[in-house]
Amino acid sequence: MTTPRTVTIDASVLAAIALAANEAYPNEGCGALLGELVAGGAHVSRTLPIPNSEAGTPRVRFAVAPRDYLAVEREADRLGARLLGFWHSHPDHPALPSGTDRAYAWEGLLTVIVSVRNGESAEIGAFEILGAEEPFTALGILESGSLVPVTRLSPHALV
Numbered sequence: 676m677t678t679p680r681t682v683t684i685d686a687s688v689l690a691a692i693a694l695a696a697n698e699a700y701p702n703e704g705c706g707a708l709l710g711e712l713v714a715g716g717a718h719v720s721r722t723l724p725i726p727n728s729e730a731g732t733p734r735v736r737f738a739v740a741p742r743d744y745l746a747v748e749r750e751a752d753r754l755g756a757r758l759l760g761f762w763h764s765h766p767d768h769p770a771l772p773s774g775t776d777r778a779y780a781w782e783g784l785l786t787v788i789v790s791v792r793n794g795e796s797a798e799i800g801a802f803e804i805l806g807a808e809e810p811f812t813a814l815g816i817l818e819s820g821s822l823v824p825v826t827r828l829s830p831h832a833l834v
Protein backbone atom coordinates (compact mmCIF):
# COMPACT_ATOMS: atom_id res chain seq x y z
CA MET A 676 0.00 0.00 0.00
CA THR A 677 1.16 3.50 -0.82
CA THR A 678 2.05 5.49 2.26
CA PRO A 679 0.52 8.98 2.26
CA ARG A 680 3.19 11.65 2.66
CA THR A 681 1.07 14.69 2.00
CA VAL A 682 -2.60 15.02 2.76
CA THR A 683 -4.55 17.20 0.36
CA ILE A 684 -7.89 18.30 1.77
CA ASP A 685 -10.70 20.07 -0.09
CA ALA A 686 -11.51 23.56 1.23
CA SER A 687 -15.11 22.50 1.94
CA VAL A 688 -13.84 19.63 4.10
CA LEU A 689 -11.46 21.90 6.02
CA ALA A 690 -14.41 24.21 6.72
CA ALA A 691 -16.65 21.32 7.78
CA ILE A 692 -13.99 20.02 10.18
CA ALA A 693 -13.47 23.49 11.68
CA LEU A 694 -17.22 23.92 12.18
CA ALA A 695 -17.73 20.48 13.73
CA ALA A 696 -14.73 20.95 16.04
CA ASN A 697 -16.09 24.33 17.16
CA GLU A 698 -19.55 22.88 17.79
CA ALA A 699 -18.17 19.99 19.86
CA TYR A 700 -16.22 22.39 22.11
CA PRO A 701 -15.51 22.05 25.04
CA ASN A 702 -15.69 18.35 24.22
CA GLU A 703 -13.63 16.57 21.61
CA GLY A 704 -15.30 16.27 18.24
CA CYS A 705 -14.46 13.62 15.68
CA GLY A 706 -15.24 12.49 12.18
CA ALA A 707 -14.17 10.17 9.41
CA LEU A 708 -11.97 11.21 6.47
CA LEU A 709 -12.97 9.81 3.08
CA GLY A 710 -11.26 10.13 -0.26
CA GLU A 711 -8.60 8.38 -2.28
CA LEU A 712 -4.92 7.58 -2.30
CA VAL A 713 -3.02 9.61 -4.90
CA ALA A 714 0.61 9.75 -5.99
CA GLY A 715 2.64 10.78 -2.95
CA GLY A 716 -0.26 11.07 -0.59
CA ALA A 717 -3.95 11.07 0.08
CA HIS A 718 -6.78 13.31 -1.08
CA VAL A 719 -9.60 13.91 1.40
CA SER A 720 -12.79 14.91 -0.39
CA ARG A 721 -15.36 14.31 2.33
CA THR A 722 -15.77 14.11 6.10
CA LEU A 723 -18.52 12.26 7.90
CA PRO A 724 -19.51 13.21 11.44
CA ILE A 725 -19.11 10.58 14.13
CA PRO A 726 -20.65 10.90 17.58
CA ASN A 727 -18.05 10.89 20.34
CA SER A 728 -18.83 7.64 22.15
CA GLU A 729 -16.44 8.33 25.01
CA ALA A 730 -18.95 8.71 27.83
CA GLY A 731 -16.50 9.09 30.69
CA THR A 732 -14.17 11.91 29.72
CA PRO A 733 -15.30 13.43 26.39
CA ARG A 734 -13.20 16.53 27.03
CA VAL A 735 -9.89 14.70 26.86
CA ARG A 736 -10.42 11.75 24.57
CA PHE A 737 -12.66 10.33 21.95
CA ALA A 738 -13.76 6.88 21.02
CA VAL A 739 -15.29 5.59 17.81
CA ALA A 740 -17.95 2.96 18.48
CA PRO A 741 -17.67 -0.19 16.33
CA ARG A 742 -21.12 0.43 14.83
CA ASP A 743 -20.04 3.95 13.78
CA TYR A 744 -16.83 2.58 12.26
CA LEU A 745 -18.86 0.05 10.26
CA ALA A 746 -21.28 2.78 9.21
CA VAL A 747 -18.54 5.00 7.77
CA GLU A 748 -16.92 2.04 6.01
CA ARG A 749 -20.27 1.21 4.42
CA GLU A 750 -20.80 4.84 3.43
CA ALA A 751 -17.28 4.96 1.92
CA ASP A 752 -18.07 1.86 -0.13
CA ARG A 753 -21.34 3.37 -1.27
CA LEU A 754 -19.55 6.54 -2.40
CA GLY A 755 -16.76 4.61 -4.09
CA ALA A 756 -14.33 6.27 -1.68
CA ARG A 757 -11.73 4.95 0.73
CA LEU A 758 -11.81 5.44 4.48
CA LEU A 759 -8.50 7.30 4.91
CA GLY A 760 -8.63 7.91 8.65
CA PHE A 761 -10.21 10.04 11.35
CA TRP A 762 -9.92 13.56 12.66
CA HIS A 763 -10.58 14.64 16.23
CA SER A 764 -10.23 17.87 18.15
CA HIS A 765 -8.08 18.84 21.14
CA PRO A 766 -9.99 21.45 23.14
CA ASP A 767 -7.47 24.00 24.48
CA HIS A 768 -4.54 21.67 23.74
CA PRO A 769 -2.01 21.60 20.89
CA ALA A 770 -2.71 19.75 17.66
CA LEU A 771 -0.19 17.08 18.64
CA PRO A 772 -0.99 13.42 19.28
CA SER A 773 -1.28 12.21 22.87
CA GLY A 774 -0.16 8.85 24.21
CA THR A 775 -3.77 7.75 24.03
CA ASP A 776 -3.93 8.80 20.38
CA ARG A 777 -0.88 6.65 19.67
CA ALA A 778 -2.38 3.69 21.53
CA TYR A 779 -5.53 3.90 19.41
CA ALA A 780 -3.89 4.73 16.07
CA TRP A 781 -4.27 2.19 13.29
CA GLU A 782 -1.59 1.47 10.73
CA GLY A 783 -2.68 2.71 7.33
CA LEU A 784 -5.16 5.26 8.70
CA LEU A 785 -4.51 8.96 9.10
CA THR A 786 -4.83 10.71 12.46
CA VAL A 787 -5.77 14.37 11.93
CA ILE A 788 -5.90 16.61 15.00
CA VAL A 789 -7.45 20.07 15.31
CA SER A 790 -6.66 22.33 18.24
CA VAL A 791 -9.69 24.36 19.38
CA ARG A 792 -8.83 27.45 21.44
CA ASN A 793 -11.70 29.06 23.34
CA GLY A 794 -14.18 27.52 20.92
CA GLU A 795 -12.34 28.51 17.72
CA SER A 796 -10.49 26.01 15.55
CA ALA A 797 -6.80 26.86 15.31
CA GLU A 798 -3.87 24.60 14.42
CA ILE A 799 -4.30 21.39 12.46
CA GLY A 800 -1.87 18.49 12.11
CA ALA A 801 -1.85 15.15 10.30
CA PHE A 802 -0.04 12.04 11.51
CA GLU A 803 0.42 8.41 10.59
CA ILE A 804 2.19 5.36 11.92
CA LEU A 805 4.34 3.32 9.56
CA GLY A 806 4.28 0.17 11.69
CA ALA A 807 2.53 -1.24 14.72
CA GLU A 808 5.45 -0.33 17.02
CA GLU A 809 6.42 2.90 15.30
CA PRO A 810 5.89 6.43 16.68
CA PHE A 811 3.74 8.96 14.85
CA THR A 812 5.17 10.63 11.75
CA ALA A 813 3.88 14.10 10.85
CA LEU A 814 2.49 14.68 7.37
CA GLY A 815 2.08 17.89 5.45
CA ILE A 816 -1.42 19.21 4.78
CA LEU A 817 -2.34 21.11 1.63
CA GLU A 818 -5.65 22.61 0.62
CA SER A 819 -6.72 21.27 -2.76
CA GLY A 820 -5.50 23.51 -5.56
CA SER A 821 -3.01 25.31 -3.33
CA LEU A 822 0.67 24.71 -2.66
CA VAL A 823 0.60 26.59 0.64
CA PRO A 824 0.83 24.24 3.64
CA VAL A 825 -2.20 24.35 5.93
CA THR A 826 -1.21 24.62 9.59
CA ARG A 827 -4.22 26.54 10.91
CA LEU A 828 -7.94 26.52 10.25
CA SER A 829 -8.92 30.10 9.70
CA PRO A 830 -12.30 31.21 11.02
CA HIS A 831 -12.72 32.82 7.57
CA ALA A 832 -13.01 29.32 6.11
CA LEU A 833 -16.40 29.11 7.81
CA VAL A 834 -17.92 31.96 5.80
Ligand SMILES: [Zn+2]
Pocket residue numbers: 736763764765772773776788
Ligand atom coordinates in the same frame (compact mmCIF):
# COMPACT_ATOMS: atom_id res chain seq x y z
ZN1 LIG B 1 -6.16 13.29 20.71
